[in-house]
Amino acid sequence: xxxxxxxxxxxxxxxxxxxxxxxxxxxxxxxxxxxxxxxxxxxxxxxxxxxxxxxxxxxxxxxxxxxxxxxxxxxxxxxxxxxxxxxxxxxxxxxxxxxxxxxxxxxxxxxxxxxxxxxxxxxxxxxxxxxxxxxxxxxxxxxxxxxxxxxxxxxxxxxxxxxxxxxxxxxxxxxxxxxxxxxxxxxxxxxxxxxxxxxxxxxxxxxxxxxxxxxxxxxxxxxxxxxxxxxxxxxxxxxxxxxxxxxxxxxxxxxxxxxxxxxxxxxxxxxxxxxxxxxxxxxxxxxxxxxxxxxxxxxxxxxxxxxxxxxxxxxxxxxxxxxxxxxxxxxxxxxxxxxxx
Amino acid sequence: xxxxxxxxxxxxxxxxxxxxxxxxxxxxxxxxxxxxxxxxxxxxxxxxxxxxxxxxxxxxxxxxxxxxxxxxxxxxxxxxxxxxxxxxxxxxxxxxxxxxxxxxxxxxxxxxxxxxxxxxxxxxxxxxxxxxxxxxxxxxxxxxxxxxxxxxxxxxxxxxxxxxxxxxxxxxxxxxxxxxxxxxxxxxxxxxxxxxxxxxxxxxxxxxxxxxxxxxxxxxxxxxxxxxxxxxxxxxxxxxxxxxxxxxxxxxxxxxxxxxxxxxxxxxxxxxxxxxxxxxxxxxxxxxxxxxxxxxxxxxxxxxxxxxxxxxxxxxxxxxxxxxxxxxxxxxxxxxxxxxx
Numbered sequence: 001x002x003x004x005x006x007x008x009x010x011x012x013x014x015x016x017x018x019x020x021x022x023x024x025x026x027x028x029x030x031x032x033x034x035x036x037x038x039x040x041x042x043x044x045x046x047x048x049x050x051x052x053x054x055x056x057x058x059x060x061x062x063x064x065x066x067x068x069x070x071x072x073x074x075x076x077x078x079x080x081x082x083x084x085x086x087x088x089x090x091x092x093x094x095x096x097x098x099x100x101x102x103x104x105x106x107x108x109x110x111x112x113x114x115x116x117x118x119x120x121x122x123x124x125x126x127x128x129x130x131x132x133x134x135x136x137x138x139x140x141x142x143x144x145x146x147x148x149x150x151x152x153x154x155x156x157x158x159x160x161x162x163x164x165x166x167x168x169x170x171x172x173x174x175x176x177x178x179x180x181x182x183x184x185x186x187x188x189x190x191x192x193x194x195x196x197x198x199x200x201x202x203x204x205x206x207x208x209x210x211x212x213x214x215x216x217x218x219x220x221x222x223x224x225x226x227x228x229x230x231x232x233x234x235x236x237x238x239x240x241x242x243x244x245x246x247x248x249x250x251x252x253x254x255x256x257x258x259x260x261x262x263x264x265x266x267x268x269x270x271x272x273x274x275x276x277x278x279x280x281x282x283x284x285x286x287x288x289x290x291x292x293x294x295x296x297x298x299x300x301x302x303x304x305x306x307x308x309x310x311x312x313x314x315x316x317x318x319x320x321x322x323x324x325x326x327x328x329x330x331x332x333x334x335x336x337x338x339x340x341x
Numbered sequence: 342x343x344x345x346x347x348x349x350x351x352x353x354x355x356x357x358x359x360x361x362x363x364x365x366x367x368x369x370x371x372x373x374x375x376x377x378x379x380x381x382x383x384x385x386x387x388x389x390x391x392x393x394x395x396x397x398x399x400x401x402x403x404x405x406x407x408x409x410x411x412x413x414x415x416x417x418x419x420x421x422x423x424x425x426x427x428x429x430x431x432x433x434x435x436x437x438x439x440x441x442x443x444x445x446x447x448x449x450x451x452x453x454x455x456x457x458x459x460x461x462x463x464x465x466x467x468x469x470x471x472x473x474x475x476x477x478x479x480x481x482x483x484x485x486x487x488x489x490x491x492x493x494x495x496x497x498x499x500x501x502x503x504x505x506x507x508x509x510x511x512x513x514x515x516x517x518x519x520x521x522x523x524x525x526x527x528x529x530x531x532x533x534x535x536x537x538x539x540x541x542x543x544x545x546x547x548x549x550x551x552x553x554x555x556x557x558x559x560x561x562x563x564x565x566x567x568x569x570x571x572x573x574x575x576x577x578x579x580x581x582x583x584x585x586x587x588x589x590x591x592x593x594x595x596x597x598x599x600x601x602x603x604x605x606x607x608x609x610x611x612x613x614x615x616x617x618x619x620x621x622x623x624x625x626x627x628x629x630x631x632x633x634x635x636x637x638x639x640x641x642x643x644x645x646x647x648x649x650x651x652x653x654x655x656x657x658x659x660x661x662x663x664x665x666x667x668x669x670x671x672x673x674x675x676x677x678x679x680x681x682x
Binding site: 007008009011012013014015016017018036037038039040041042043044045046048049050051052053054055056057058059060082083085086088092094095096097098127128129130132133134135137138139140143145147148149150152154159160161220221223224225226229233237268270331332333334335336338339341 | 348349350352353354355356357358359377378379380381382383384385386387389390391392393394395396397398399400401423424426427429433435436437438439468469470471473474475476478479480481484486488489490491493495500501502561562564565566567570574578609611672673674675676677679680
């Protein structure tokens, strides 16, 4: 690539745009769909009785590169994981860049290479894209939107509305790693020696859990707002209470220490490579074993259960603390740490 | 909505984000899919032998409101039109906002209302979304990504690679309206009394052309880079030449005047509500009549033809001028006017 920086002309629709597409995007992650060069990608016919599942996310994290990943890795993982939560096999990603004039072409190439590697691991193809360039000062280097498309058996019933009293709640590993890593980088707090982002594509882990625990009620990745927001969303969708056992929640000691120092509740800190799973009690051990057998699920744990909600109040999430007391676990209200994804 | 401005907390994943989703996005354009509240939308099973077609675009236009439309209208039209170019019926849109802290909530609500109205006209549902908030100074009020999903008969062969010597080239109306309107607004040139953006959803026009001219080779909307870039792309994809008759190209007199004054080539100016169509010669009149019968195709015209490319050079696009001479019509090189979409 002869240009060392992103220029306004790279978003022009003309020759310079063709050059950035050919020499950066196609070079990094070109698929047959992308190489066709049409404005829309035509994907294969799904199998009979397959539903189409779609999810979208924009990524605005700073810094762009951090221990354990970068904005490109995150942009693939985040959307792959959201598609997987519907029990679908993610197959295709679209990718739209908003680049700030002056952004280093080397950094863009590193980000695209990272997207290519993560897409390969997840087994998804980048099929169509878009490039916009905004003036210097109207962006923050690079923003990425990915939209993921997957196919799921039409008969599969999975979603936040299906949790039932008696169900078990599992999490696929330690909480808080991503949020605390980003904060530590940004504020130069120096925790990062022991820490890295957990960002990872979890579609294979989800598929393994579905195989082992076919009556799984729902998957959700506890990103912004952390476990607390995720469980409060599920409680509201299903009209049930949740009880979480604080001691059972896996947290790395470096993360625990950082949270104590900063006054954060680790259950409200963002994760990018973790999955919350709700399954019928009788399939809990099978689901746990399936997660532990996956490379991203070694620290998986059974952390709580679903309870019937009292008829006279809104559904709620409670935490049984290490001291045996119980407290309400609220949704994050405002913003703890912005732009972590 | 109690908040008058967008705050960082609206992107938090917590209660404030839930509020902006419920009170702005769901209020404006809530669909059953969106109301389910899961991270991914599960769409119905396509008919047997239907392909899934997908296209993505981010929208960064300034000003956000302009004669004939706004960034929300554009965000729906642009993606609907790209999906339609593949001969698909657009059905579903995802919508991801990148909001700048401090953006006026009233403006966001106007934009969302406009998206809702345009989506209704096009017959598409907004099925899933994402909300990110970036710090003041790291954006430009609002950026919108939409990704569109449609279904097309699996047997339909449409694309820039299918143009053949002898084919006719049509355009659905006057060129340059959008680009000149935006420029006039931004530079306060005062042309806008006579002008407005042509942004429009063209999926119904495309469907009518396909009905009338079933062997249509391709559709493409001449957005950034204008007609010149579009035809050069098609020439390269199909390995053919194009000849355009300058006098046949419909251009409003206000646009022609502005282009002459500013030294712009109207054939390189962006459009947001026009479609270039390549059809076999024998279906040209039927395609033209179908366009003229549509509300967005009244000024449609037959503007040129596809020629065999010479074997000893790259395919090219030529223009037969009003004086009878011929000149090469090049792709736009750099940036004429940034951020027009």
